[in-house]
Amino acid sequence: MASLLLLLLLLLAPAEAGTSHARVFSVADYGAAGDGVRYDTGAIQAAVEACAAAGGGRVLLPAPGDYLTATVHLRSRVVLEVAPGARLLGGTRQGDYPPESRRWYVVLAENTTGAGVTGGGEINGQGGAFVVTPNAQKNIMVSWNVTGDCKGDECRPRLVGFIDSKDVRIHDITLNQPAYWCLHLVRCDNSVIHNVSIYGDFDTPNNDGIDIEDSNNTVITDCHIDTGDDAICPKSTTGPVFNFTATNCWIRTKSCAIKFGSASFFDFKKLVFDNITIVDSHRGLGMQIRDGGNVRDVVFSNIKISTRYYHPSWWGRAEPIYITTCPRHPDSKEGTISEIQFINISSVSENGVFLAGSKHGLLRNLKFKNVDLTYKRWTNYSGGLYDYRPGCQEMVKHRTGGMMLEHISGLEIDNVRMRWTRGSLKGWDVDPLLFRASTIDKLSFHNWQSLDVSR
Ligand SMILES: *[C@@H]1O[C@H](CO)[C@@H](O)[C@H](O)[C@H]1NC(C)=O
Ligand SMILES: *[C@@H]1O[C@H](CO)[C@@H](O)[C@H](O)[C@H]1NC(C)=O
Ligand SMILES: *[C@@H]1O[C@H](CO)[C@@H](O)[C@H](O)[C@H]1NC(C)=O
Ligand SMILES: *[C@@H]1O[C@H](CO)[C@@H](O)[C@H](O)[C@H]1NC(C)=O
Numbered sequence: 001m002a003s004l005l006l007l008l009l010l011l012l013a014p015a016e017a018g019t020s021h022a023r024v025f026s027v028a029d030y031g032a033a034g035d036g037v038r039y040d041t042g043a044i045q046a047a048v049e050a051c052a053a054a055g056g057g058r059v060l061l062p063a064p065g066d067y068l069t070a071t072v073h074l075r076s077r078v079v080l081e082v083a084p085g086a087r088l089l090g091g092t093r094q095g096d097y098p099p100e101s102r103r104w105y106v107v108l109a110e111n112t113t114g115a116g117v118t119g120g121g122e123i124n125g126q127g128g129a130f131v132v133t134p135n136a137q138k139n140i141m142v143s144w145n146v147t148g149d150c151k152g153d154e155c156r157p158r159l160v161g162f163i164d165s166k167d168v169r170i171h172d173i174t175l176n177q178p179a180y181w182c183l184h185l186v187r188c189d190n191s192v193i194h195n196v197s198i199y200g201d202f203d204t205p206n207n208d209g210i211d212i213e214d215s216n217n218t219v220i221t222d223c224h225i226d227t228g229d230d231a232i233c234p235k236s237t238t239g240p241v242f243n244f245t246a247t248n249c250w251i252r253t254k255s256c257a258i259k260f261g262s263a264s265f266f267d268f269k270k271l272v273f274d275n276i277t278i279v280d281s282h283r284g285l286g287m288q289i290r291d292g293g294n295v296r297d298v299v300f301s302n303i304k305i306s307t308r309y310y311h312p313s314w315w316g317r318a319e320p321i322y323i324t325t326c327p328r329h330p331d332s333k334e335g336t337i338s339e340i341q342f343i344n345i346s347s348v349s350e351n352g353v354f355l356a357g358s359k360h361g362l363l364r365n366l367k368f369k370n371v372d373l374t375y376k377r378w379t380n381y382s383g384g385l386y387d388y389r390p391g392c393q394e395m396v397k398h399r400t401g402g403m404m405l406e407h408i409s410g411l412e413i414d415n416v417r418m419r420w421t422r423g424s425l426k427g428w429d430v431d432p433l434l435f436r437a438s439t440i441d442k443l444s445f446h447n448w449q450s451l452d453v454s455r
């Protein structure tokens with residue numbers, strides 16, 4: 001922990017030193033109305049360009065003010081500063097965004113060095129305006145797919161994006177009501193995300209919290225994420241994800257709190273998740289490796305989890321820990337997952353731990369140390385299904401157990417306790433362990449207990 005804090009201080013130090021003397025360009029001086037009705041795009045972008053031309057600094061959105069805008073393009077060394085009480089509001093018309101859907105963001109930095117977002121205020125995607133039919137199970141959303149540049153039902157703008165950028169700094173900011181993914185880093189290097197609060201509608205699909213794609217050296221600290229879809233989500237589509245840490249975070253999601261994939265074409269290496277609280281989520285710690293990338297060297301430590309069932313149209317089956325690799329399509333490559341440690345974890349959940357590799361994509365050398373798992377039921381959704389989605393065997397009817405193990409080589413259990421409140425486990429077969437022995441090799445149990453605490 002101490003070394004992580006030191007690393008954070010070192011990483012933040014140059015940015016802080018830079019901004020304290022940096023020139024400030026207030027959008028008010030460039031004609032911004034800040035009335036939430038007229039578009040301030042021109043004024044904001046003019047302030048950004050002037051700031052960039054001056055060698056960098058801060059672009060201030062002063063309070064009070066609601067600044068409605070089309071896509072704002074950040075430049076190198078320009079930090080967008082939304083003052084406490086001010087809001088940047090994303091436009092809700094397709095014409096507010098660039099023609100190419102991969103560039104649909106309210107705030108977008110491409111090819112930048114040292115750009116950032118901060119200021120204590122809020123960036124708001126007006127996600128509610130994209131709901132066609134509100135539905136407590138899952139909202140039906142608008143999809144901007146008529147031009148054909150984006151296909152399917154997930155064509156909506158993201159909130160904040162950094163693409164091909166270095167030294168990204170995002171701190172002390174609220175990101176509210178994204179229409180689609182909230183904070184997205186793509187092929188970035190050396191990024192710090194600190195004290196960021198994210199609020200997405202709990203019934204809206206695809207409003208992920210933080211998606212870190214194809215990026216190296218990312219540090220997330222002190223985040224608060226309360227949203228419908230996955231909260232912290234490393235993905236690999238065009239390159240690997242190396243050196244990623246997330247610490248001191250609080251998460252609630254109707255999907256998976258920490259999810260690797262499911263885009264997983266390249267490797268994930270050296271990731272640390274420490275001091276994280278996950279409440280009322282559909283899944284806790286998850287890996288959905290489906291496309292041939294390998295995961296290696298990951299530590300999850302000091303994590304409290306509570307997971308429950310939600311409507312099955314959301315991926316997840318209340319598993320506190322869900323580590324899977326299997327081929328998405330019959331011809332997909334099978335990645336492996338190895339050297340994964342779970343240390344000091346406690347959970348209360350409506351379903352068991354699910355650890356499933358596949359024939360050519362084994363789980364290797366998993367270690368559970370000081371893990372306390374409590375099982376009980378408190379919602380009335382039915383259980384009894386294993387969830388291999390996306391692809392693979394999809395949903396499989398099965399008994400429910402404390403830990404389900406499949407295609408593993410090397411599993412070390414050291415000081416793991418399972419507690420059952422049998423009376424509340426309607427419809428459960430109370431099996432502490434379920435596994436197909438022929439697919440498991442090198443199991444080691446030390447100090448393992450399974451207790452019925454209702455007696
Ligand atoms: C970013 O850099 C790439 C490669 O140099 C270039 O093709 C692309 O046009 C640049 N994008 C922007 C927005 O500057
Ligand atoms: C466009 O989005 C709508 C709404 O989600 C969906 O029903 C439709 O199938 C999509 N059409 C295409 C061509 O992707
Ligand atoms: C975190 O950011 C918020 C603004 O989003 C700010 O009010 C708060 O003081 C920050 N917390 C710390 C510890 O700096
Ligand atoms: C991340 O590091 C790997 C390994 O060195 C490299 O191949 C990849 O290009 C790096 N990605 C970025 C965005 O710098």
Ligand SMILES: *[C@@H]1O[C@H](CO)[C@@H](O)[C@H](O)[C@H]1NC(C)=O
Nearest residue numbers: 189216217241242243244270
């Ligand atoms: C990952 O971090 C280590 C230092 O801990 C560094 O030596 C290595 O170059 C980093 N990898 C990438 C791809 O940046």
Ligand SMILES: *[C@@H]1O[C@H](CO)[C@@H](O)[C@H](O)[C@H]1NC(C)=O
Nearest residue numbers: 001222247248249250275277
């Ligand atoms: C753990 O994170 C919480 C915020 O979620 C913070 O208040 C607490 O101080 C952190 N604990 C340690 C030991 O860093």
Ligand SMILES: *[C@@H]1O[C@H](CO)[C@@H](O)[C@H](O)[C@H]1NC(C)=O
Nearest residue numbers: 274299300301302343344370
């Ligand atoms: C796990 O918890 C113990 C006891 O609180 C502590 O001594 C140890 O440092 C923790 N391990 C990790 C990896 O944080």
Ligand SMILES: *[C@@H]1O[C@H](CO)[C@@H](O)[C@H](O)[C@H]1NC(C)=O
Nearest residue numbers: 136311378379380381382383
């Ligand atoms: C579950 O409980 C809620 C009320 O808490 C009720 O409205 C719903 O019909 C129940 N569903 C089932 C499948 O029993």
